[in-house]
Amino acid sequence: MARIAFTPQLRRFTETPEIDTPATTLRAALEAAFDANPRLRGYVLDDQGHLRANVVVFIDGRRSRDRVALDDPLRADSRVHVLQALSGG
């Protein structure tokens, strides 16, 4: 199972569940987390479902490639970290 975790900075605003998921793409893993806390979606994705400009995702230590499709593949044991980008201040 891939595991997805969110920056503790988000806990000021909403629940950040750490999810184990059979998802095989980044978007599917994010959707699993949003199922656990629907409010989380708006903190990570914008109106069009794109990764927010100042949010960054690392998959197994590498930054995700596509901020729109979010179709980076996940392995069964991938570790996904959703973090705030320093560009946001």
Place this chain on the structure above:
Amino acid sequence: MTDRAWIATRKGLFELRREREAWRIARSSFLGEPVSMVLPPPRAADGDGRMLAALNLGHFGVKVHASDDEGESWREVATPAYPPQPEGAPGPEWKLVQIWSLEAAGDTLWAGTLPGGLFRSEDFGASWQLVRSLWDQPSRTEWFGGGYDVPGIHSICPHPDHAEETLLGISCGGVWVSRDAVESWSLQAKGMRAAYMPPEQADNPNIQDPHRIVRCAAQPERLWCQHHNGIWRSDDNATSWQEVQAPLSSFGFAVAVHPNDGDIAWFVPAVADQQRVPVGGALAVNRTLDGGKSFQTLRDGLPQRDCYDLVYRHGLAVAPDGEHLLMGSTTGGLWASADGGEHWQTVSQNLPPIYAVRFG
């Protein structure tokens, strides 16, 4: 309400209380977070303490919080969201950048946003709907940013006598009015002039940059506009606009109008668009008592040397009594007057950058 005010800042929301003509900070909320706008309890007089605050989190986007108890506790409610953007749609991305204005009109709440969408809520922020009749105007895509990368609605003026009427000020998209409960819109910036455009475009109403528009509550046909290129007044509910010359400078961002007398209005002049500081390093307020025929430049109690404070669009407010004023700057200065601006007292010189000041 004249003894309470709300200060929305780059680093939180501050509640002010006035006791014996002295304002003090009574409470802070969202400390450290940018609060782009606040809606004081619209029905506080009826014992209804509901109010809204719009946050603009640096990393995580715009959020709206509601309070049921006049700011004592808060809970997150729905954020206005733009619908899916059709492929190839012209204009700015359909993504919420900031809530720039919040107003109540009866049971309806309005949120004006960057990049130019107007949202409506009928359930006090539990849900929001984009007003498509404005967003789908073909000429919307000619709007452009004024102070931001994308255009935005900073002024929402409901009509106190006509519930179906709403007026909007847009930087840079002119003045838009709906008189049929936002079914349709007309562009009503006739008379305004844009010196920042090529000469053949200067009179185009759709690219005007009204920095702020306010309506006199008791004389709703009277509107005042602090525009990028000067000051305009309308006596006929935005059918036409007449330019008014103020002393020192007619450049600025903020304007406030007396709630009971539309001839009385206040402005905070800055040098010019390319130098947004007080004239001569001395903070002043221009006030007219006669509809703009003459002005008094009021300085008593305001810093008169080495002052570089700028009062932005929503940084000047007048209380329902028409006598108490508050003025906050983008460098965290806050001043109060109890006599229509004749005299001012410093409330604080150490607040975060001030986005909005509102009584209520």
